[in-house]
Every structure is written in C-alpha cells, then in structure tokens.
Amino acid sequence: MIRVQRDDFDLGAELDALACGNHRVGGLASFVGLVRDMAGDGPVTAMTLEHYPGMTERQLAAIEAEAHRRWPLEASLIIHRFGRLEPGDRVVLVACASAHRQAALAACHFLIDWLKTRAPFWKHEEAPDGGGDWVRAREVDDRAAAAWDRNEG
C-alpha cells in the first residue's frame, strides 16, 4: 500500500494494521526516516518536501511491486510525507511483513534504498539565518540503490 500525505502517521497503528489478522506473518520489519537538525553545511531549522503528484504514486507503486516480485511478502506499506517538517518529525515509513525475518528485513532495506533514488521528492532545507537551499543528491545513495540492481536479493 502507498500513501503520500501531508499529515503525520501513527507508527504503532500502521504496523499493527499491516499484519492484523494474517497469521502467516512471522516477521514485520520497518524503517522510519526522521528530519535531522544538522545537514552537511550546518544546522537546519526545518525542511520542505516538494513532490510530483501522480508520478510519486506511480513510482512508489512500481518500487513496491518490484519488492513483491523479489521477496515472498504478505504485506507492505510505504508512507511518505510532503510539506514543511521540523527536526524530529517523521518523513517516511517503509514496512514489510513476511513469514520470515530475512525477506521482511531485506525487502524493507531495498524499498528505502530504491525510494531514495527514484521517488520524485525534493528537500529544501531552512537554516537559522533565514537562508535555505535545495538538498543535493548523494552518490552514496545512488550506489546503495545500484547495489540492488546487481543483487536480486
């Protein structure tokens, strides 16, 4: 399931709902991304996430479908927020449920790595002096995603 939303989410409720009533699920793995108060060049007071409505959902759905192709998942969930967020706020949740931990953990890792290089979101950070700048894409993220191209999991 894919959700792109401005509002926060209830972590416990989302994870509970993912495996609720499905007793084939033996493992539930999750990753939560949070806003940090530091970036490469200094402190950050807030960030605004811009996205491309329509393409975002299409890309997330494609990434999720690829995870289901590679691993035997019972359920999966991607929630990504947009709009203005402050340090400590949740940005993204990726969760995968499977019979066993290996598939749940690997699929979760894959989803966040692929999402970071394919889902059309852009972060604009605000500095304490009132300035701001667009976050630059990181090569380390490209390499992490590319590793999954070579390794089918």
Place this chain on the structure above:
Amino acid sequence: MTVLYFAWVRSRIGTGSESIALPDGVRDVAGLIEWLQRRGGGYADAFADPSQVRVAVNQEYVDPDHPLSDADEVAFFPPVTGG
C-alpha cells in the same frame, strides 16, 4: 504539451507549469531542452548543465532521445532527494 518544473529547476525558471505547443523542429527531449535554453534568462540558468536535470515523460523517467508529442506531460527536475 504540459511542461512541469520542480525544485531548483522550478525556482530558477520562475514557474512550476506551463503549456507549450511542440515547437517546429523539436522531436525529442534533447531538442526541447535546447529550445528552452534558447529562451535565455531563468531557462538558460536552469538548463546550464543538462546532466544535472532529470526528465520524465508521462510520469516515467526517460533519456534525452525520448520522442515527444503534443499530448505529452513533460517534467524537468533535479536528482531526487526524498526518503
């Protein structure tokens, strides 16, 4: 065509969306980028280094040689930074 701009591509150009009739002689994404560069100003600034700009046509990533038609939704944006 509907042409969309996001993040710093949008802020350099000064708009997030515009309608452009497929210009004479423009057949693919690379041709459209060259045409936009010739508009100068914020366009020249946004496309100063096209290797820093990603392109989607009808919401799928494409390469510069992807053909264009008047019904397409074309989007230009920097490498993504979500997650």
